[in-house]
Amino acid sequence: MYSLFKIVFFGSVIILFELIILDFITINNIRPDFLLIYLLYISLTYGRLKGLLSGFLLGILEDFISGTLFFGLSALTKTISGFFFGNLSGKFRKINPIFYFGYVFCVIGFNFFIYFYVSNQNVFTNQKGLFFNIYFYAFFYTLIFFFIINYIKPINSINYLKDR
Amino acid sequence: MRKIVSYIIDNRDYVTFFITIILSLLILTNNQSENIQNIKSKFGFINYYLNLPNMIFSDLFYLKEKNKLLNEQIININLENSKLEHLIVENNRLKSLLEYKENSNFSLLTSKVINFGISPFSNSVNIDLGSDDNIVPNLPVINVNGVVGKTINSFSKTSTVQLMTDYNFRLSVRLENSGTVGILRYKKDNIFEIWEIPKTTDVSINERIITSGFSDIFPSGIFVGKVVKILEETNFIHKIILVKSLTDFSNLEYVFVIENNK
Numbered sequence: 536m537y538s539l540f541k542i543v544f545f546g547s548v549i550i551l552f553e554l555i556i557l558d559f560i561t562i563n564n565i566r567p568d569f570l571l572i573y574l575l576y577i578s579l580t581y582g583r584l585k586g587l588l589s590g591f592l593l594g595i596l597e598d599f600i601s602g603t604l605f606f607g608l609s610a611l612t613k614t615i616s617g618f619f620f621g622n623l624s625g626k627f628r629k630i631n632p633i634f635y636f637g638y639v640f641c642v643i644g645f646n647f648f649i650y651f652y653v654s655n656q657n658v659f660t661n662q663k664g665l666f667f668n669i670y671f672y673a674f675f676y677t678l679i680f681f682f683i684i685n686y687i688k689p690i691n692s693i694n695y696l697k698d699r
Numbered sequence: 700m701r702k703i704v705s706y707i708i709d710n711r712d713y714v715t716f717f718i719t720i721i722l723s724l725l726i727l728t729n730n731q732s733e734n735i736q737n738i739k740s741k742f743g744f745i746n747y748y749l750n751l752p753n754m755i756f757s758d759l760f761y762l763k764e765k766n767k768l769l770n771e772q773i774i775n776i777n778l779e780n781s782k783l784e785h786l787i788v789e790n791n792r793l794k795s796l797l798e799y800k801e802n803s804n805f806s807l808l809t810s811k812v813i814n815f816g817i818s819p820f821s822n823s824v825n826i827d828l829g830s831d832d833n834i835v836p837n838l839p840v841i842n843v844n845g846v847v848g849k850t851i852n853s854f855s856k857t858s859t860v861q862l863m864t865d866y867n868f869r870l871s872v873r874l875e876n877s878g879t880v881g882i883l884r885y886k887k888d889n890i891f892e893i894w895e896i897p898k899t900t901d902v903s904i905n906e907r908i909i910t911s912g913f914s915d916i917f918p919s920g921i922f923v924g925k926v927v928k929i930l931e932e933t934n935f936i937h938k939i940i941l942v943k944s945l946t947d948f949s950n951l952e953y954v955f956v957i958e959n960n961k
Contacts, residue, residue, distance in 0.1 A: 551752060554814045561815060561949065563888070564822050564864055583712045591719040599745050601818040602825065602852040602859025604867070606735060607726030609818070614719045658866045665887075
């Protein structure tokens with residue numbers, strides 16, 4: 536329970552950080568999802584259960600802060616992501632790195648797809664080219680920050696905690 | 700019973716996953732329900748307090764009050780000007796056929812943009828006015844260069860504004876010279892497009908686009924942008940008009956909420 540509070544507290548700090556620096560890193564209205572990268576690290580550290588619970592709580596928090604029209608959508612996508620990221624917890628040395636990172640990218644891509652599809656169905660229906668254009672921009676922009684953060688703190692250095 | 704409990708404990712990951720997914724879907728599908736709106740407004744303080752450091756941070760760099768007053772004066776003059784220009788065109792076209800009733804007593808609330816929304820896809824900003832200042836969802840938001848967006852959420856001290864650059868934003872607009880009405884939507888790079896313009900309509904480059912007034916939210920005659928390109932494909936039954944907004948949506952500082960437009 537304590538670690539969940541800790542996770543949400545640090546998640547709030549990341550949102551604060553995001554709010555302050557967002558103006559400087561927004562390119563063509565596209566922003567990276569730092570909270571998703573944080574969720575990846577949390578899920579890998581604490582496992583599937585805390586990963587999905589953290590995803591749900593951080594998603595709700597993000598929905599509050601962003602004031603989105605689709606309240607609950609971030610909670611949904613981040614719960615799914617937290618669950619699937621958590622599947623990789625403690626398995627870095629057991630899985631082929633290509634498959635490992637491929638799985639991470641797929642989950643990030645899936646997260647973005649659900650989010651963008653639900654919130655922009657009319658764009659998907661009428662302008663598929665534009666839909667995938669923005670989708671891939673946001674996806675790769677987040678991946679760039681993932682690689683930077685992974686360079687600073689590699690995910691293979693994460694200690695797998697057994698207090699699940 | 701014991702078997703069920705031990706099954707749940709053994710599969711708590713999946714059970715929790717299932718419960719949280721159902722909970723998220725319930726929240727999502729009941730987005731507009733009164734209960735969800737109540738929860739959102741009760742916990743609106745989270746939004747305010749998380750935005751507080753950012754507000755303090757940005758206040759250090761701006762002379763708030765002076766700018767507010769000056770900007771308010773500019774917007775009022777520009778709105779007046781926009782209205783007058785529109786009236787001249789309208790009067791020339793309709794002359795005695797129509798008695799044009801003017802209701803332009805906008806009550807403007809000056810608001811500072813606190814930050815841009817953190818969602819990677821939806822384009823929104825948070826402003827420092829909330830339900831305490833009588834801000835409710837679906838109020839028009841403008842700045843000196845025209846329409847900016849509309850309010851979509853209001854918490855006690857802050858509100859969220861959906862920008863025109865959001866792909867879900869639609870605005871009923873009018874070509875000022877011909878009076879033809881169409882729906883404006885965002886394309887990219889500050890360019891918007893209007894699809895529903897008949898090929899017979901005369902459109903010129905730099906023609907002003909204004910709000911049509913066919914909306915419960917936006918009053919008529921507010922400047923939106925200028926025509927920059929006209930696309931006439933042979934296989935299209937309509938013209939596509941590209942419009943450029945004069946607002947720099949990536950650098951919004953102050954905006955004005957039209958409190959009541961009647």
